[in-house]
Amino acid sequence: MEMPSVYLEHAVDAFAQLPGIGHKTAMRLVLHLLRQERADVLSFADALQQLVQHVHYCHVCHNITDTDTCVICANPKRDHSVVCVVEDVQDVMAIEQTQQYHGVYHVLGGVISPMDGIGPQDLQIGSLVERLQQGGINEVILALSPTMEGDTTSFYIYRKLAGIQVRITTIARGVAQNDLLHYTDEVTLGRSIVNRIEFKV
Amino acid sequence: MEMPSVYLEHAVDAFAQLPGIGHKTAMRLVLHLLRQERADVLSFADALQQLVQHVHYCHVCHNITDTDTCVICANPKRDHSVVCVVEDVQDVMAIEQTQQYHGVYHVLGGVISPMDGIGPQDLQIGSLVERLQQGGINEVILALSPTMEGDTTSFYIYRKLAGIQVRITTIARGVAQNDLLHYTDEVTLGRSIVNRIEFKV
Numbered sequence: 001m002e003m004p005s006v007y008l009e010h011a012v013d014a015f016a017q018l019p020g021i022g023h024k025t026a027m028r029l030v031l032h033l034l035r036q037e038r039a040d041v042l043s044f045a046d047a048l049q050q051l052v053q054h055v056h057y058c059h060v061c062h063n064i065t066d067t068d069t070c071v072i073c074a075n076p077k078r079d080h081s082v083v084c085v086v087e088d089v090q091d092v093m094a095i096e097q098t099q100q101y102h103g104v105y106h107v108l109g110g111v112i113s114p115m116d117g118i119g120p121q122d123l124q125i126g127s128l129v130e131r132l133q134q135g136g137i138n139e140v141i142l143a144l145s146p147t148m149e150g151d152t153t154s155f156y157i158y159r160k161l162a163g164i165q166v167r168i169t170t171i172a173r174g175v176a177q178n179d180l181l182h183y184t185d186e187v188t189l190g191r192s193i194v195n196r197i198e199f200k201v
Numbered sequence: 202m203e204m205p206s207v208y209l210e211h212a213v214d215a216f217a218q219l220p221g222i223g224h225k226t227a228m229r230l231v232l233h234l235l236r237q238e239r240a241d242v243l244s245f246a247d248a249l250q251q252l253v254q255h256v257h258y259c260h261v262c263h264n265i266t267d268t269d270t271c272v273i274c275a276n277p278k279r280d281h282s283v284v285c286v287v288e289d290v291q292d293v294m295a296i297e298q299t300q301q302y303h304g305v306y307h308v309l310g311g312v313i314s315p316m317d318g319i320g321p322q323d324l325q326i327g328s329l330v331e332r333l334q335q336g337g338i339n340e341v342i343l344a345l346s347p348t349m350e351g352d353t354t355s356f357y358i359y360r361k362l363a364g365i366q367v368r369i370t371t372i373a374r375g376v377a378q379n380d381l382l383h384y385t386d387e388v389t390l391g392r393s394i395v396n397r398i399e400f401k402v
Binding site for chain 2: 002003004005006007008010011013014017018019020021025027028029030031032033034038040041042043044045046047048049050051052054055063064065066070071072088089090092093096097
């Protein structure tokens with residue numbers, strides 16, 4: 001479709017490169033921005049510039065941070081002997097949201113996915129091994145999504161850590177809160193019976 | 202959800218202000234941008250800055266343009282005696298795409314919608330009346346969407362143009378190409394029978 005303005009076209013193209021945003025949606029978003037105050041759009045542009053200029057990755061856990069070490073790694077009240085391995089920053093935020101975890105993290109930056117061309121060398125697995133070799137860590141919790149890619153990555157890390165004295169655990173799998181038993185898939189339900197736990201009140 | 206970085210937070214907030222983009226989607230988009238080349242994100246920001254700094258509205262038809270007068274209004278090959286009244290810029294592009302129209306446009310910038318607080322004074326209706334009073338226009342095509350708001354706006358414009366010598370037409374309504382007759386709503390089907398046309402091959 002021919003655009004009446006090259007600047008409009010550039011803005012639409014920029015939005016259309018984002019995942020899940022097609023050309024029509026991009027157009028709708030840009031026309032929305034054109035109806036906003038000029039200052040609001042400029043502050044949107046500014047937010048993007050600040051983002052790439054100031055966001056770092058924590059040199060310990062690879063979480064997103066504004067400083068050299070992230071607030072979690074820098075916090076002396078956290079238990080630095082327990083490391084929770086997650087796929088990305090969103091998972092850190094989701095686990096933090098639960099307020100049930102007081103250890104530290106290690107953000108892989110993805111999971112092994114040959115279909116997407118992501119191999120172990122593209123992830124922060126080497127730095128995890130180094131971190132463990134430095135000592136002081138008693139437990140590694142593998143908290144990856146229970147998908148084919150997540151399970152593959154967990155198994156790869158488990159093998160990589162074979163020579164290191166550390167307890168390796170993984171998050172519990174089972175029937176989710178408020179799920180109806182007869183709608184639960186058979187793999188989940190089967191495993192939740194095999195891996196049943198003591199009833200506690 | 203607590204963010205590990207204020208810059209991340211600002212960027213997520215900027216995206217979350219866009220229509221149809223919630224907080225989780227905004228987060229996904231920003232994390233996608235963080236995985237891109239720094240130059241790509243900066244050119245995204247640049248596209249937004251250029252957009253608000255350089256995009257004008259044509260002083261004749263209020264279409265988006267980079268120059269004072271848009272390419273359609275400035276084109277001497279277009280029929281300047283026929284004006285097609287549309288809701289917004291996307292409609293101009295949709296009609297241009299058909300390659301069936303050779304007149305000029307008048308972009309209202311919306312339709313009358315009391316629910317959204319949009320009244321006739323918020324639209325380019327006054328400038329349409331002025332344009333017609335200057336003469337040289339034989340036909341006005343009301344090409345608004347066949348919705349409650351579109352019909353209200355068409356009727357309002359029709360009344361406003363009462364004293365002006367001009368042919369007022371509207372786009373044909375009927376069964377859309379490839380629609381199945383028995384799935385067509387009864388209002389559309391009823392009107393397409395009442396307003397039937399001569400069969401041409």
